[in-house]
Amino acid sequence: MSNFRLAVEQLGEKPTQHRFEVGPGWWADRQPDTDRPTETVRSPFVFVLDAARVGGGILLEGRFEGEIEVECGRCTRRYPHALREGFRLMLEPATRDFEPVDPEGRQDLAEKGVWLGEDLEAGWFQGPLIRLDDYFGEIIALSMPLQPLCKEDCPGICPHCGVNRAETPCDCVDEQIESPFAVLARLKKS
Numbered sequence: 001m002s003n004f005r006l007a008v009e010q011l012g013e014k015p016t017q018h019r020f021e022v023g024p025g026w027w028a029d030r031q032p033d034t035d036r037p038t039e040t041v042r043s044p045f046v047f048v049l050d051a052a053r054v055g056g057g058i059l060l061e062g063r064f065e066g067e068i069e070v071e072c073g074r075c076t077r078r079y080p081h082a083l084r085e086g087f088r089l090m091l092e093p094a095t096r097d098f099e100p101v102d103p104e105g106r107q108d109l110a111e112k113g114v115w116l117g118e119d120l121e122a123g124w125f126q127g128p129l130i131r132l133d134d135y136f137g138e139i140i141a142l143s144m145p146l147q148p149l150c151k152e153d154c155p156g157i158c159p160h161c162g163v164n165r166a167e168t169p170c171d172c173v174d175e176q177i178e179s180p181f182a183v184l185a186r187l188k189k190s
C-alpha cells in the first residue's frame, strides 16, 4: 500500500499543496507480468498538486514529472526521456444512492475511496481517504512516449549496411523514390 492518500477532512476551500514521490519499484509492480516494460525509471516520479474543496467536491490540480530511459524506435539506442504531464481532476461525492454505471466502480469506491471517470478529468469519492495510486498510474501511462525517438530527426539504422546512423554516418545512398514532378521535368527535356 502506498502513501498516495489524501485525507478528505484535511482539505479546505483554500488549496493546499501536496507532493508525492514514487520510485521505480512502484511503477514496475503495476505492470502486468506478460507485458515487460521496455523503459527504465531513472529518477523518481514526482507529483505536485493543489487540493481544495469546491462546493461538495474536491478539485485536484497539478503536474507530474519524471525521467525514464527508453529505446529509440529508429536507432534502438537507449536514451533518457523526460516525462511531463499536467492534470486536473474534479471529484464529486458519491452519495449513498449513487450508482456507478460500471460494477467495478462500487468496489473501487469502497476500497480506494475514489472511482475515476473514463476521461480522467472527473470522478467520485467516498469515505475519509482518497487513494490516488490508480490515478497517478494513468497519468504516468498517458505521458509515456508512443514512439520514442532519441531526437526528432534520428536517422535510425541504415537499411543497407546496418550501421547505426545516429552514431556513425555511412556512405550508403538511399534509393530515392522519384517524384512525379521530376519525371515530368525529365520528359519535357527529352
Ligand SMILES: [Zn+2]
Residues within 6 Å of the ligand: 072, 073, 074, 075, 076, 077, 149, 150, 151, 154, 155, 156, 166
Ligand atoms: Zn535514435
Ligand SMILES: [Zn+2]
Residues within 6 Å of the ligand: 158, 159, 160, 161, 162, 163, 170, 171, 172
Ligand atoms: Zn549504410
